[in-house]
Amino acid sequence: MKFCIRHESSGRMRIQLDRKYLTLEEADRLENWLHGLPQVRQASVHERTRCVILEYRGERCNLLETLSRFSFRRAPEPPVGSGRALRRTYEEKLAGLVIGRAARTVFLPAPLQAVWAAGSAVPYLFRAVRCVLRREMKVELLDGLSVSLSLLRGDFSTASSVVFLLKLGEILEGWTRKKSAEDLARSMALNVDRVWRLTPEGEVLTPLAQVSVGDPVRVRMGGIVPLDGVLEEGEVMVNQASLTGEPLPVPKRPGMMVHAGVVIEEGECLVRITQSSGNTRYDRVVAMIEHSEKLKSAAENRAVYLADHLVPVTLAGSALTWLLTRNTERALSVLMVDFSCALKLAMPLSVLSAMREAGGFRVTVKGGRCLESIAQADTVVFDKTGTLTHACPTVVQVVGFGGNEEDEMLRLAACLEEHFPHSMANAVVRAARERGLDHEEMHSEVEYLVAHGIASTVGGQRVTIGSYHFVFEDEGAVLPEGEESLFAALPDTCSHLYMAIGGTLAAVICVFDPLREEAAAVVHALRDLGVKRTVMLTGDSGRTAAAIAEKVGVDEYQAEMLPEDKARYIKEERKKGHTVLMLGDGINDSPGLSAADVGIAVRDGAAIAREIADVTISADSLDELVILRRLSAALMERIGSNYRFIVAFNGALIVLGALGILPPGTSALLHNASTLGISLRSMSSLLPEES
Secondary structure (H helix, E strand, O other), X not given: OOEEEEEEEOOEEEEEEOOOOOOHXXXXXXXXXXXXXXXXXXXXXXXXXXXXXXXXXXXXXXXXHHHHOOOOOOOOOOOOOOOHHHHHHHHHXXXXXXXXXXXXXXXXXXXXXXXXXXXXXXXXXXXXXXXXXXXXXXXXXXXXXXXXXXXXXXXXXXXXXXHHHHHHHXXXXXXXXXXXXXXXXXXXXXXXXXXXXXXXXXXXXXXXXXXXXXXXXXXXXXXXXXXOEEXXXXXXXXXXXXXXXXXXXXXXXXXXXXXXXXXXXXXXXXXXXXXXXXXXXHHHHHHHHHHOOOOOXXXXXXXXXXXXXXXXXXXXXXXXXXXXXXXXXXXXXXXXXXXXXXXXXHHHHHHHHHHHHHHHOOEEEOOHHHHHHHHHOOEEEEEHHHHHEXXXXXXXXXXXXXXXXXXXXXXXXXXHHOOOOOHHHHHHHHHHHHOOOOOOOOOOOOEEEOOOEEEEEEOOEEEEEEOHHHHHXXXXXXXXXXXXXXXXXXXXXXXXXXXXXXXXXXXXXXXXXXXXXXXXXHHHHHHHOOOOEEEEEOOOOHHHHHHHHHHHOOOEEEOOOOHHHHHHHHHHHHHOOOOEXXXXXXXXXXXXXXXXXXXXXXXXXXXXXXXXXXXXXXXXXXXXXXXXXXXXXXXXXXXXXXXXXXXXXXXXXXXXXXXXXXXXXXXHHHHHHHHHHHHHHHOOOOOOOOO
């Protein structure tokens, strides 16, 4: 790539590409590639000027050399829905509207301006007539009356100004709605890199980019369907809330279509891929978001309700003003003021701004309703493994029983565990890799029992791996004779994975799961922010749970809990009137995440947990939970202050108009100026930068 440096300072550079033009797709491709460079802290590509603004770390010469090797042809595909095309569309609409008005004001004579004002008012008049015919008291009725009364009075300048401001509000509102949908759809985009593709040699872990139409792909419980396809084998229950909004899983049988993005809640299946790209899912998500009321917060819905129900108040005020003063201009000044623009625009903008700001802290929020519940929450429930403890536990010891070698047992465990990504399973697979143990597929069909373990058949013998309850109580495994003392000497500081072969304990894998350094501070900070109770629910033993709970400082803990137990606990708390947040990362946390007012998943956790959750945070730090609480509280405070300002300011305009102090044109101008002002305030950051 050829370019020249236009300006630079320490750690910052503006370059211009040596090209005649830059398409939207090329700009997205370049920006996506730049964000993937380790030395680039921030990058923005401006397609119109062909300029790139970079903030970087490290050596300048290394960055320039890397940039010179860039090729648009070899660069990876950009993520769908970058928003660049949407931004350009609405920027052009805004520019056209403003430039057109300025040109008409300067160049058109008064008679032609009057004709233009009358013509542009026609759509608003039709909407007002439609409201009358339907006997509806909506904002469109106020808009039509304002414009029509100005025209009847021969005040074409005021009519033209009102139409201009109404169009400006429509463009901003449309942009906000579309932008919100696209931002949210991107946050719900698939995070699948590799899939299990069925070949004549068996299942092969294959990069998603190499999967073609017609390829059979195996998807197991907790997995996410990577591409659209037809179910060939297996009967499964799938969660497709991200596509349809329905909360309950639905059954899928052979011959039925399954779409990219749905998660297998029960069973496993073989999917024959029918579409090589999953981008169509993005379009469906956008459509679902645009038509879904579930994602709106109660504050947003109250704004719409209040805006429509204040229409009769404005009409009554205008009529009363005319009856008392017989002054049409005063009545029109009152009519020019409505609360709908500010209420309907500022509230979604506040929510969108908060969601975008959360994204800057690597927190993905799936709607304003979630932020409102987070601000109101008085109870926070934590899972332990991968949540309060690190998402990368480590295998510190493998203890063989019955004469089994520890390397062979670790190899077999990794072979089974790699099919079901969870922090404990990942630890086993990683330990085998670090020891150089190749774990080829040596087993038959793998069965996963949520919160219990894994079962399969190897060499004609049943192999189980999982919790003590699963291996010894459910499966009836026994200790090899004479090895009771070895079993009793297992380290107490570790979590244990038990593996039995043919009903006899073969090995115990000891996993050290260190506590997150920030966990105790986060629990303390949440209390300072108004959370009354913190609870830890875990499937681990009571001994391990007690130790972790004491170090973290939670108010309550419960151990050896199954997924349904966690969900039942959360439902009981909600029945008591508590607003509950649940933070988890695994398949076994999914029922609890679904039962909570807001489910929060760790991004590196299981796909089904991320899909069911309302919010996802990165796996790096629990501090993001504190940021999320502060952000939500700041959002609700902003919405409240917006309400108070809109009602007070517009109410003052109505009074001043009724008293004859403000003429109609000034009243309309101040009303719309306040709407733009409150909207700009709503788009500003909620938290200081040091957060």
